[in-house]
Amino acid sequence: MEAPRDFDALKLLLVSRRADLPRRLQQVAEFAVAHPDELAFGTAASIAELASVQPSTLVRFAKAVGYSGFSDLQSVFRHRLRDRWPDYGERLRTLHDAQPAAEDPARLMFGFAEAASASLQRMRQTVASEDLDAAVAILAGAETIYLVGMRRAFPVAAYLAYALPKLGIRSLLIDNVAHLGADQLAHVGPRDALVAISFSPYTPTTVELAAAAVARHAPVVALTDSPFSPLAELATVWLEVIEADFGAFRSMAATFCLAMTLAVAVGERRSADGAASAARQSTVDQGVGTKL
Amino acid sequence: MEAPRDFDALKLLLVSRRADLPRRLQQVAEFAVAHPDELAFGTAASIAELASVQPSTLVRFAKAVGYSGFSDLQSVFRHRLRDRWPDYGERLRTLHDAQPAAEDPARLMFGFAEAASASLQRMRQTVASEDLDAAVAILAGAETIYLVGMRRAFPVAAYLAYALPKLGIRSLLIDNVAHLGADQLAHVGPRDALVAISFSPYTPTTVELAAAAVARHAPVVALTDSPFSPLAELATVWLEVIEADFGAFRSMAATFCLAMTLAVAVGERRSADGAASAARQSTVDQGVGTKL
DNA sequence: CCATGCTTGAAACGTCCGTTCCGTTGAGGC
């Protein structure tokens, strides 16, 4: 039968033949492609559990694809790991040696990745955990969390609008559709909170909306990039995120990271505060279900 | 006892303590340093034969160096292979295993930062520059770039909707407001292109909209997380981004990075193609003005 | 509605693995 001897060929085969496979075998195929490292190191039992199938299904799968058994299949994944060493360094070197003309998309990608990593690194050192705690405290106490971010900051606000409800937290994205921003924010009050996100050059709308919230005595948590940001003086608590840039483009990695942190921390704080509700599972420890 | 947890430390230990060791144990030490891959994958019996010792000697060796047994020693060699991008996998795991009460926001932030870094690192290795080139070519040739991303993927699409116009590229965000997605996409054609972004579990709307674009003969560039993604079979070109997760939360760093790369690369390609227009300054090299 | 064939879950099987135990070997001290 077929039985490809290297990982890439196997991957191709799985993709092309996936439709013909039974349900559980598809499940294995997907897991194998998504977690090749597990296949290399795990035992049949451990892999089966991670993929939510029976060990016997793994053997069936291996045979269906043409191998003599699970062990035979596994050897392909092991060889992949052995042979993959010189990869990354090699690529970097050729990229460096290439023309400095940033024409090459791969080169751009490396640059942006570099910038993102630098941003993350910096954030770890600069964000004070007291500020973080203060921000979490405010948001955990809020009835509704209003979210404002325009232009470049909008994706961050949009992400929070996606994540917070998943954590059982009431939130409202001020997207300013049809210029209705002020109206969307009309009912904010002292028992709510506003998350405002803006970076230089600060979108006036964001600042105005934050000011409006302050006027209505709502606490404001700001994510911004400088102590001189207009948001910094308005905000009850503000967190400084400085993103590195590559050429004219700033990373967003650190900001997103902070946003995720805030969301999850608030979720955990609430379930800790609010709930003597049985032994509640911690959000970060929950299983392999849908990721947020 | 001592028992170093990573390969480099073990190597150092072996070199320094080799003289003190009994003859057969020296033999094992030399073999281990010379053939680490064998140690990672082989069985005690197979390794023993290659090193010309008894299996029991391997166990003795492991205990002499401070491990609880051969298996314990072997895990060090396995982790070495697994962490081709050394730190992250392991560090993430230990962060996970640390007290599940990840109550501390700072701890959460570190976890998310690790996940983001791991995602970026992984992306550098897995995204093929040919695919990237192909995607850029398609988008550079498009009259209008339509952008689709729902739920978790929406922030990415929203970011592109912000960045592309700044680069002089006509784009249209299909945000599906009022369920008008299909209508927003109504005029897409062969001369346009669609960027579709979706991750497991794939939002049906995104897949449907991509299918609609294909039906109208528009090329589709997909950002997704598996060859088995419904977007992968629909797309003209698809790019695989696998994000690491921390607990139930997936990073978005790599996806954003790719999105930025696509945007800028398309911008550059266009100005290179379209313009004998004087010595035009490259986008990434431009000065310290407003960052995108 | 039943018969058929494939898929699936669970348990049983036999093998090979890592480990332990014990007898033998060889070198150094008295």
Add this chain to the structure above:
DNA sequence: GCCTCAACGGAACGGACGTTTCAAGCATGG
């Protein structure tokens, strides 16, 4: 030359592994 003790080889053990088997589940076609 004998005693002591660490080093070593080899066999035996218990456990975990991959594999096989079998019966139940399920949809399909007659």
